[in-house]
Amino acid sequence: MIAVSHVSMVLEAAGRSVTILDDVTVTIPAKQTVAIVGPSGSGKSTLLGLMAGLDRPTSGSIELDGVDITRMSETVMARFRRENIGYIFQSFHLIPTLTARENVAVPLELAGDPHAGARAAELLAAVGLADRMDHYPVQLSGGEQQRVAVARAFACRPPILLADEPTGNLDTATGTQVIELLLSLHRDHGTTLVLVTHDPALAGSMERVVSLRDGRIEADSLPPIGAHAGDSSA
Numbered sequence: 348m349i350a351v352s353h354v355s356m357v358l359e360a361a362g363r364s365v366t367i368l369d370d371v372t373v374t375i376p377a378k379q380t381v382a383i384v385g386p387s388g389s390g391k392s393t394l395l396g397l398m399a400g401l402d403r404p405t406s407g408s409i410e411l412d413g414v415d416i417t418r419m420s421e422t423v424m425a426r427f428r429r430e431n432i433g434y435i436f437q438s439f440h441l442i443p444t445l446t447a448r449e450n451v452a453v454p455l456e457l458a459g460d461p462h463a464g465a466r467a468a469e470l471l472a473a474v475g476l477a478d479r480m481d482h483y484p485v486q487l488s489g490g491e492q493q494r495v496a497v498a499r500a501f502a503c504r505p506p507i508l509l510a511d512e513p514t515g516n517l518d519t520a521t522g523t524q525v526i527e528l529l530l531s532l533h534r535d536h537g538t539t540l541v542l543v544t545h546d547p548a549l550a551g552s553m554e555r556v557v558s559l560r561d562g563r564i565e566a567d568s569l570p571p572i573g574a575h576a577g578d579s580s581a
């Protein structure tokens with residue numbers, strides 16, 4: 348479960364304070380699929396980055412399964428992130444000097460997996476890239492690079508996958524393949540999936556849609572946990 352409580356983010360820009368997130372509270376139960384939508388500049392990527400521990404909020408807390416990640420040291424956070432969170436960027440962020448297989452092997456090696464290379468090969472086969480593993484990112488199409496990025500994000504089987512506009516640089520058909528891949532990880536492994544998107548069709552394929560505007564939650568397609576009488580299951 349991801350519990351974002353009263354999170355605000357205020358940054359200094361050009362000599363003045365800018366409020367990017369303003370008292371955001373949202374709870375995402377394990378295994379849910381969620382789209383974060385909203386106009387450009389509404390704070391979507393900032394919120395996702397905070398959930399991943401890539402940044403720290405000015406105030407408020409973010410708990411992953413009861414652990415407050417805003418209070419962790421960088422070292423503890425890096426390890427926690429590796430074990431719990433897979434992050435997918437719009438622009439893939441593969442390491443250009445490594446092959447597809449080597450890119451996917453990196454988090455496995457960091458986690459001390461003695462079979463990182465073989466496991467990376469299995470993961471690439473699972474995303475349909477068995478015959479492209481020894482290619483460098485520049486030799487792959489955008490959709491293929493994003494599938495490598497998904498395989499890398501999922502390499503350590505994190506319970507949570509966060510994706511920032513994962514189809515933003517892809518054509519519709521290729522984007523659909525990447526989304527199918529993410530949804531299959533959710534179905535097969537119960538992975539919690541939170542993604543930022545501008546695409547209404549993609550947002551509609553998630554169980555829940557959270558809309559941001561000017562750094563605040565403007566709408567949430569699901570009522571908060573516990574809003575229903577008798578709902579004590581979560």
Ligand SMILES: Nc1ncnc2c1ncn2[C@@H]1O[C@H](COP(=O)(O)OP(=O)(O)OP(=O)(O)O)[C@@H](O)[C@H]1O
Nearest residue numbers: 358359360365367386387388389390391392393394
């Ligand atoms: N480091 C920073 N310093 C100053 N302002 C920032 C910084 N990072 C983000 N912002 C501002 O915060 C606001 C929210 O940015 P964010 O990237 O979270 O929005 P977004 O909803 O993801 O936008 P988009 O859909 O265009 O990607 C924007 O106005 C942005 O310019």
